[in-house]
Amino acid sequence: MAQIIPVTDKKLLAKFIDFPHELYKNDPFYVPELFIAQRDMLTPGKHPFHEHAKMQLFLAAEGEKIVGRVAAIINGNHNKTKNVNEGFFGFFDSVNDQAVSQLLLNAAQNWLKEHEQTKIIGPVNFSTNDICGLLIKGFDGPPVAMMPYNAPYYLHLLENFGFAKKVDLRAYKYTAGNYSDRSVSLLEGLENRLQRSNIVIRKINLKKFKEEAAALREVYNKAWDKNLGFVPMTDKEFDYTANDLKMVLDTDFCYIAEQEGKLVGFALAIPDINQILIKIKKGRLFPTGLLKLLLGKKKINGIRILLLGVVDGYRKLGIEACLYGRIIKAFKARNFQYAEASWTLEDNDMVNRPIENIGGQLYREYRILEKSI
Template identity: 70%
Template sequence: MKRIVAVNGKKELGTFIDFPHELYKQDPNYVPELFIAQRDLLSPGKHPFFKHSTLQTFLAYDGDKVVGRIAAIQNNNHNTINGANDGFFGFFDCYNDQETADLLLNTAAKWLKDKKLDSMIGPVNFSTNEICALLIQGFDGPPVAMMPYNKPYYLQLLETAGFHKKVDLRAYRFTAGNYNDRSSKLVTALEERLTRSNIIIRKIEVKNFNKEAEAIREVYNKAWDKNTGFVPMTPDEFDYTAKDLKMILDPDFCLLAEQEGKIVGFALAVPDINQVLIKIKRGRLFPTGLFKLLTQKSKIQGIRILLLGVVDGYRKMGIEACLYGRIIQSFQKKKMTYAEASWTLDHNEMINKPIEQIGGELYRKYRILEKAI
């Protein structure tokens, strides 16, 4: 007999975090999330999301065996900023069983309806600022840093439960020597042109990290404000994320465009830390995981181009090309073997076309789905 249990204590939360390890134990592409990071993410008082919003996590049991999990999410900032009345679901994992999936999704839907919300969108783990979407194309390898991964059957489970496409996301891949490095070769000329407008491209100053992060947050919130369902990050949320990113930050891949002291654009690529995390059993740093993390970081051979944005009024000046070119130069210098640019909106031709023109291969697609409740 299948049943749902609301997660309310530390032990249940641990079970919730650990369930994917069992579900994916035979999958060579599965990358376990770090336990302590997931625990903090889902704990009120730890993550700043809970200062303005709320969620409830649930486990599905078949007898004594855990067979699925889900989180129902009320993101008040999303609804206030977008003039919406949406609910979300995230952290969805399930065996290939429609009855279990329906039980989880219906339980989350009821929780959201009780909050007077009208729709259910997901998978979204809080907002599009965190890990979101369902992998629907490109199951042939592990995900890169901070990108989702799931079983191929998830899409059918959700569609059978009445969900339909809201928006698709893209991931592009570059491999060493298999891309157009024209922007890299033109960087000097492009930067000279930008200097006539008093715009310079520089690396982040790690010693002034907090000050730099504050300026980057302002650009981030302005540059992405027209993206579907975008929610500006609060100062606390951005600081929380920046603190995590700082641990794997390579200044050569964190670049700022600055005009007379004002940041008008930035690009961030991060080492693909999943090359290390995939080897850390059940996401535990102790007793051996921390050693692997510290000793193998320098062996990472790939990057994820995570963010590249320029504020309105400074676009189409060549700043984007300079940022991409500088990242390509560092990629070449470090003799890395692959890069992923992700994610981009499926319909964002202003971003997708330039990526394709420099040799980016569209190799993975993701989907956010929705349903009225």
């Protein structure tokens, strides 16, 4: 019979990070997370999320064998911003055994209840600014960069525990030659019209990355403030994420809209680094992982359109079309084979309709669930 083990030291933390590698060792679509990145993320003092949050990690073990894991998370900024007492669960992985998942989820739920939370929401690793959602449709390939992956049986485990749907998230796919490039043909005219209002579209300047990141943070927190569950990133959180992204950033796919030096929108697509990570055993960069990473970057032929937002007051002026047009133009010029636009809220027609009009095919769906405690 399984027992619950709270993670209290580095050795147990390593087991927590490594468990999915064993669980999915025979799954050709599983992509391991980099060990060093996961270790830093889950270590208080390393990641700035912990400055306003509380977290407890749990393992489920049968004898010496690990059979599941989960994190109970209290996001202080979420509760303060929304004026709620809602807890989260994340980093959930389990063998296909209801008794094991029951033990794990009970451990997370009880810990949150002890800390006076009235609801449990997830899976969310740490917040909606990070990897979140349970894959419920589209199990026919590996996930793209910074998107979740799980076995189909997870939904049954969670629903049998009492979780119900909170919201579904969407991922759209474009394949080479199977999308509308109308925004590219209109790009010059649209940008000329914007320039009459002193609005210009340009690439990110990596030589001034620190200054660019500070301005992008402000736009990000304003442009996404109406999204369900969104909580503004702290300065330190945004900088931490920006520095991570900088390592994979390709300036052909990162564009800024500004008016007289003031940023009013931006679009970011990142190379699908998972094409390389899927080949790095157990997420270890040494001894061979780093070489695979360095040599593989030039061979990546897919992107994830991660962010595209315009601040209120500048929407519906054509900025969004120009940002999409720039990314599509670069996508064609580089002969990339696919792009994923993800994720979007299922009921966000203002975002979903343009994606569909360009030719995006809804091919994956993810669910965030909730349960009263």
